[in-house]
Amino acid sequence: MGRLVVRQLQARGDVPVAGLRPDEDSEDWEDLGVKVCRLDLLEKPERLASGMLGNDALIFAAGSGGRTKDDMTLLIDLDGAVKTMQAAEIAGVHRFLMISMLFAEDRSRWADPLKPLYVAKFYADHWLTHQTSLDYTIAEPGALSFHAxxxxxKSDPLAVGSISRADLAAFLVAALHDDRTIGRTIPLLSGDLSLAQLFDQL
Structure with missing residues (x-):
């Protein structure tokens, strides 16, 4: 996900910095001309903040992944997300975009085996909206696909569906540059609207 976002930021003329795990290979990013910084989400917020200094915005695209146990879901998708928000405030990064998931706000829609991830997203989103002063946008995508x-x-809080990772990346980059998305939690699915039309409806 992060790679798609970075490429679209570059195409728009932005200068992205990729936050990588301490053990993640940086060669591919450097080949793309992307500056990297090491962000260990298990570290304290103050340590994370040192890698964020000088940046204008942060897009949180990290996740524990489907192969980890529930403890890492809590440590990365919940606590890691909250520590990243705290670090952003320490570093003076005011714009924060969060990738959540569809129905994260509605416990009645949480289905196994993703319930632990829903819990993490619910409370991370709540922290962002109620415990920070960040200019946030929360994207709530449906099922993510690898389609073109x-x-x-479309943005429909009741609909079920999917969206491609590339389209989600396009949304995030466009939302970053459109202040109408600030303070918004936006369900996101594939549909018939352009991004301009979608933002006009906010």
Missing amino acids: PTGGF
């Missing part, structure tokens, strides 16, 4: 981008979107 369609460039079509």
Whole structure:
């Protein structure tokens, strides 16, 4: 996900910095001309903040992944996300975009085996909206696919569906540059609207 976002930021003329795990190979990123910094989400917020200094915005695309146990879901998707928010405030990074998940706000829609991830997203999103002063946007995508981008979107809090990772990346980059998305939690699925039309409806 992060690689798609970085490439679209570059295409727009932005200068992204990729936050990598301490053990993650940086060669591919450097080949793309992308500056990297090491961010260990198990560290304290003050340590994370040192890698964020001088940046204008942060897109939180990290996740524990489907192969880890529930303890890492809590440590990365919940506590790691909250520590990243705290670090952003320490570093003076005011714009924060969060990738959540569809129905994260509605416990009645939480289904196994993803309940632990829903819990993490619910409380991380709550912290972002209620315990920070960050200019946030929360994207709540449906099921993420590897399909080619369609460039079509819809935002329906009751609908079920999917969206390609490339389209989610396009949304995040566009939202970063559109202040109408600040303070918004936006369900996101594939649909018939352009991003401009979607933002006009906010």
